[in-house]
Amino acid sequence: MTNSIFQNNFQEPREEFTPNIEKRETTGKIFEIIFLIGLSIGLIVLAVLVFDVFKDGLGRLLTPGFLTETPSRFPEQGGIRPAIFGSMLLAGLVMLIAVPIGVGAALYLEEYAPKAWWTDIIEINISNLAGVPSIVYGLLGLGVFNYLLNFGPALLSGALTLSLLSLPVIIVTAREAIRAVPDSLRQASYGLGTTKWQTVWNHVLPYAVPGILTGVIISVSRAIGDAASLIVIGAVSFLTFNPGLFQRFMALPIQIYTYITRPEPGFAESAAASIIVLLLLILVLNGSAIYLRQRFSTFK
Numbered sequence: 001m002t003n004s005i006f007q008n009n010f011q012e013p014r015e016e017f018t019p020n021i022e023k024r025e026t027t028g029k030i031f032e033i034i035f036l037i038g039l040s041i042g043l044i045v046l047a048v049l050v051f052d053v054f055k056d057g058l059g060r061l062l063t064p065g066f067l068t069e070t071p072s073r074f075p076e077q078g079g080i081r082p083a084i085f086g087s088m089l090l091a092g093l094v095m096l097i098a099v100p101i102g103v104g105a106a107l108y109l110e111e112y113a114p115k116a117w118w119t120d121i122i123e124i125n126i127s128n129l130a131g132v133p134s135i136v137y138g139l140l141g142l143g144v145f146n147y148l149l150n151f152g153p154a155l156l157s158g159a160l161t162l163s164l165l166s167l168p169v170i171i172v173t174a175r176e177a178i179r180a181v182p183d184s185l186r187q188a189s190y191g192l193g194t195t196k197w198q199t200v201w202n203h204v205l206p207y208a209v210p211g212i213l214t215g216v217i218i219s220v221s222r223a224i225g226d227a228a229s230l231i232v233i234g235a236v237s238f239l240t241f242n243p244g245l246f247q248r249f250m251a252l253p254i255q256i257y258t259y260i261t262r263p264e265p266g267f268a269e270s271a272a273a274s275i276i277v278l279l280l281l282i283l284v285l286n287g288s289a290i291y292l293r294q295r296f297s298t299f300k
Contacts, residue, residue, distance in 0.1 A: 153234025177211025
């Protein structure tokens with residue numbers, strides 16, 4: 001008798017909550033289909049755009065001299081060598097400048113900074129800076145690097161400006177990666193008698209590297225493809241030499257913008273070919289970062 005009463009009491013909640021579970025599963029499937037449709041639309045539009053770019057620019061890209069010659073006022077004769085060289089230098093300098101500063105700031109905020117009101121203000125400002133338009137950073141770079149530090153419209157000014165543009169994203173993603181490291185890993189390291197810095201350097205950072213590299217991929221890709229800040233800094237659209245660190249410079253986004261604004265039909269093909277080169281450059285950078293991320297992931 002007691003067992004039958006217990007079974008009835010146990011089964012009643014299951015019958016009561018079954019319709020709610022089925023309703024939630026149905027709602028989840030509906031939203032899954034909606035999200036899948038949205039993803040499919042985005043991928044289809046992206047595929048159409050990429051196909052159109054390759055259709056217009058692949059022939060020009062395979063033209064001898066397009067990657068090795070300097071720009072020309074004749075679309076069939078000019079090349080984009082200074083723009084490629086400038087973009088590669090900008091990417092390298094951004095990684096050399098922004099990554100150490102961004103990771104160091106994230107380590108300080110997560111591992112060393114006290115929980116106080118001023119750290120909360122810093123965190124809020126960093127999160128807000130990640131959404132500031134790039135042209136604002138261009139104006140900041142124009143005032144600080146071009147005029148205050150007197151670097152002028154040089155490649156170094158562009159690299160420093162793009163580093164400022166990349167820093168908030170690197171700091172935010174690096175902090176999330178460091179925060180995801182299990183606290184038990186730190187406690188085990190302290191239990192072996194290591195110092196704070198030894199724990200951070202030998203245990204926290206290697207564990208967080210995959211997540212940090214994700215932020216580097218996003219930030220550097222945004223910096224390499226940005227044109228608004230470089231226009232404000234003073235990037236040029238015509239050079240006959242590879243730019244130096246303290247010289248005027250070209251970049252692929254500026255070259256693409258210049259080609260698109262030209263009325264001759266041949267420049268539209270050159271713009272499409274330049275877009276292909278920029279996409280390949282970003283894919284190479286992203287592929288290298290993804291390889292390093294997967295390599296460090298295997299060491300966990």
